[in-house]
Amino acid sequence: MTQASDITAQAIGFIERMTYADLPDDALTIGRRCMVDTVGLYLAGSQEPSVRILAEDALAQGGRADAPLPGAGATKVPAALAGRVWGTSGHAHDWDDTQVSHDPAHVYGLLTHPSVPPLTAALIIASELGNADGKDVMLAFQVGFEVECKISEWMKPRHYRRGHHTSGTVGTFGAAAAAAKLMGLKGEKLANALGLAASFAAGIRVNFGTMTKPLHVGRACENGITAAKLAAEGFQADPAALDGPWGFFSVMGEGFDEEKAKQGFGAPLTIVSPGVSIKPYPSGxxxxxxxxxxxxxxxxxxxxxxxxxxxxxxxxxxxxxxxxxxxxxxxxxxxxxxxxxxxxxxxxxxxxxxxxxxxxxxxxxxxxxxxxxxxxxxxxxxxxxxxxxxxxxxxxxxxxxxxxxxADERYRGGPSNPIDDSGLDAKFRMCAEGVINEDQQEELLGLVRGIDRVADIGRLVDLISGVSAEAKEMAAE
The missing domain is CATH 3.30.1330.120 (2-methylcitrate dehydratase PrpD)
Incomplete structure (x- = not known):
């Protein structure tokens, strides 16, 4: 029997109404930590052969100069292609954060890597727009993170057991929601963005242990950005693509948990409760x-x-x-x-x-x-x-x-046994080692930790892509 629901409409309402002022202090604090972790992983991942292949492919294709690539210098490529490279870079070491679930019915417990898709989409769209500030990026990130995590939490674990890779499938919604929020999409266009994301979502577990596994997250970022940009131009999709007999929940996971879905988006934000785990090791x-x-x-x-x-x-x-x-x-x-x-x-x-x-x-x-x-x-x-x-x-x-x-069941890195800020900074520096120098590491770390206060998003993106301030000044002359 097919479940009737209005989850797509709930997601649209949540994305539309959320403001920076609605974000509790705990969410902001944890969000900054997730961003420090993810930005370090962009740097480490930029050196991986898989990411270099994707970067060379994106640069060879050319096109609109929307956003740069991690570790590839000043040259810019179309936003969606940039998303593919950034997202793969963030997940290349399988070291990015993980969503927490306390539901014993979830056989695999930790359901998606939530930060890379929405942060990638937010930074790339912000880079393209040129006028987004740190609060805008934080808000878009938090909105995408929440939409991604709630969809993942509410799906039946059959989705993962059947062989779908949640970070690739549900991650697409995280990227789409973040991009749409930053672009100001509402109503029909926002519904179309989610509808496109539902058809784009992909990733199967047979490719775990290969270059294609991190590409699942890269494609989630690419497809989420594409969904938002096409929707902004009037491209249409089903306005309730999560729901109904052929909706995402039904087709990809054989339904959803009705009791959990009654909670709604943002009540509370998943990033606060049950929280997020920052990984101590670059493995599953x-x-x-x-x-x-x-x-x-x-x-x-x-x-x-x-x-x-x-x-x-x-x-x-x-x-x-x-x-x-x-x-x-x-x-x-x-x-x-x-x-x-x-x-x-x-x-x-x-x-x-x-x-x-x-x-x-x-x-x-x-x-x-x-x-x-x-x-x-x-x-x-x-x-x-x-x-x-x-x-x-x-x-x-x-x-x-x-x-x-x-083994200690209170795993290190999880909400009950978190890595402290000094440990997180040490992980960031380990990831940045050999990619950017120590002065740049400290500058970038400061920008990310203060991203929604005084951060220069353009400079932040330049440091990840390897563009020095001097080179940028010369290019502007």
Whole structure:
């Protein structure tokens, strides 16, 4: 039976009525933290081969000079193409923030990477318009974030279980809503933007562990921007595309949760409650508790790689099914391989984007330790449910010991155990290392932390794209 709803109309009303003054202090504080995290990831991602291919393709296509590309200098490309590159860059390391859900019915718990699509759309449209200030960008970001997260929360988990990648599908609505808000779309044009977004939404999980996985988010940004721009020109779509027998919820997820949908958009804002998780590691969020557990085990016992005989990893299907590579051959597969991630912690005692290099992952030490790591579906863990990410590590040592460590269910980076501001700044600097110099890092960090106060959006975008103030002055002469 098809559910009747007016969720599209609710989304339109929310986007239209929200003002900067409506945003609570908590939302602004968390929003700035999400932006610091995301901007750092644009920088780190700009160095990835996948992003460089996309940047070269966008520059070769040419077209309107709407917005620059991360790490590519002053040359500008059409807004939608820029969105593809920026969005892929932000998700290239799988290190961007994740939406939180407390609903035990959500088998995979954390549903979408919410910040990259709306922030990408907001920065690119602001760059194109040239007259948007930091408050405008913050408002557009918050609106897109909320629309994206509520759609994701209300969908039945069947969407993800069927193989859809929520950050690609639902992320399209986040980008469309942010772009539409900044462009001032209302009424019929706003409805058309959401209708176009519904047909553009795409991304399937078979491509996890490949360059195409981050491209899902890049395409969400590209398609969301395209939806808003076409709608602004009068392009039409169904005005209730989320609802009805052939609407997004029905086709992509076999319905939605009616009780949760009664909550409505913004009551409260998802960014405040249940919140958002900032990732400590550049890998799937479902792996982080286990990686922290392995790090604790290694440090507590001062465990050396040469002392390890075998690793046994026990977990439920909520980890084992999506984290699917038994032995990773490259850094992209390693993000979805528990043997690779645990081996990385044992060998390096950390896992930053500097460790996620093909040569290291394919090297003898990593391949050998991965082959000596068993991933075991623990039925007792499964029986406890999927409201939390539970796992246990047992390490057999060559001298006959068995070292055991359970993962902490309060994962680091989540609302109950957040990374503090100094830790977040350290992550930003790690991402910016080798991309921009230290003075530029501090300038950019200050601009993002004060984005809705006094920030110069043009300068902020220039720093991400690698345009120096001197080069810009010369170009203007």
């Amino acid at each position: 969020i479902l792996t982080h508790q286990s990686m922290d557990a392995m790090l604790k085990l290694v440090l507590d016992h001062n465990l050396k790689p040469q002392e390890v005989e075998r690793i046994h990893f026990f977990a439920g299907k909520n980890i084992i099914e999506p984290i699917r590579y038994p032995i990773a051959k490259n850094h992209l597969q390693a993000k979805f391989s528990m043997p690779a991630l645990l081996a990385m912690i044992v060998l390096c005692r950390r896992a930053s984007h500097h460790e996620f290099e093909d040569a290291f992952v394919a090297g003898e030490a990593m391949q050998d330790l991965q082959a000596r790591t068993d991933v075991i579906n623990d039925l007792e863990i499964d029986a406890q449910g999927y409201d939390k990410i539970r796992s246990r590590i047992e390490v057999e040592t060559k001298d006959g010991r068995t070292l055991v460590q359970w």
